[in-house]
Amino acid sequence: MTLSQGAEMETFYAHTPVLADETMDFLCTDTHGVYVDATLGGGGHTARLLDRCSADAKVYGVDQDEEALNAACARLDHDPRFRPVRGNFEFLETLLPSELHGTISGFLFDFGVSTHQIREPERGFSFMHEGPLDMRMSALTGKTAEEIVNLGSYEYLRDLLYQKGEERKSREIARSIVASRPLRSTGDLRKAIEAVVKGPHTIKSVARVFQAIRIEVNRELEVIEHALEQSLRLLKTGGRIVAISYHSLEDRLVKNFFKSGNFQGTVEKDFYGHPMTPFRLLTKKPVVAGDQERSLNPASRSAKLRAAEKIVEGGI
Ligand SMILES: C[S@@+](CC[C@H](N)C(=O)[O-])C[C@H]1O[C@@H](n2cnc3c(N)ncnc32)[C@H](O)[C@@H]1O
Structure with missing residues (x-):
């Protein structure tokens, strides 16, 4: 890709990160940590995360969409702390180097499609534009x-x-x-x-x-379940997951998983009746965008952010 193509791609992909300050406040607990942005998109959240982190931090950015990855690389490749990874977040455990397992400080999931994917008629995501009935987020699907x-x-x-x-x-x-x-x-x-x-x-x-x-x-719900389970195993104790959902089916999975460690939301109890859950919940209610963000960024209107911290030792 030439420099001007890179710049074009970057502008085309411009995506205002949703709930960016709130996301960073929940996610970034260790400025020297290793983070995974599992939905890199145009790299909006990753850029904010890199701004908050020290020179020895690392941010892995995962996306299954080649165009998204190219756009994010055009924007962030100059930064040695940024590591792009192409793939489906359903396979986080195999996509991330094995020496990182159990050491990750935070995962970010900003689900759904990016503004760019919606705007491009030939991807078939938008009912506002005439296009083929495709809707695949990755040509590999x-x-x-x-x-x-x-x-x-x-x-x-x-x-x-x-x-x-x-x-x-x-x-x-x-x-x-x-x-x-x-x-x-x-x-x-x-x-x-x-x-x-x-x-x-x-x-x-x-x-x-x-x-x-x-x-x-895109088998989105199944994929989210696998990804959340794997990120819990990959996190270090005290590490966090921040998830931004755009519809109730996604949000229900996240809510139940953060509450109980399973997708039914059933909290198991130990012999003494103490709840056994792998997380400390950081958001009792979902965080939503304020009026100003909603008016500036329509993508934020349906966004619900939830965050949780891993409290169990090792994987479960
Ligand atoms: C809402 S956008 C993320 C935008 C990003 N946070 C930003 O600030 O630029 C969601 C991205 O996640 C990607 N994505 C969705 N499902 C995925 C999956 N199963 N595996 C990997 N990437 C996925 C999409 O291709 C899209 O680029």
């Missing part, structure tokens, strides 16, 4: 959105829209998708939804359907 909407049965689509989009009109929309096949573009999918959902809230249904399909394409 299997199924596309097109395969899901054209090959899934009515029952499969109905359940998908209900469970992963929390869409009440899942039956009608699934039926309309099946009747409108073949669907080739984001516009085709939007039309199939708008054929059966009318009125002022139509756009919310469209957003929920796109969300459900994106979650399915």
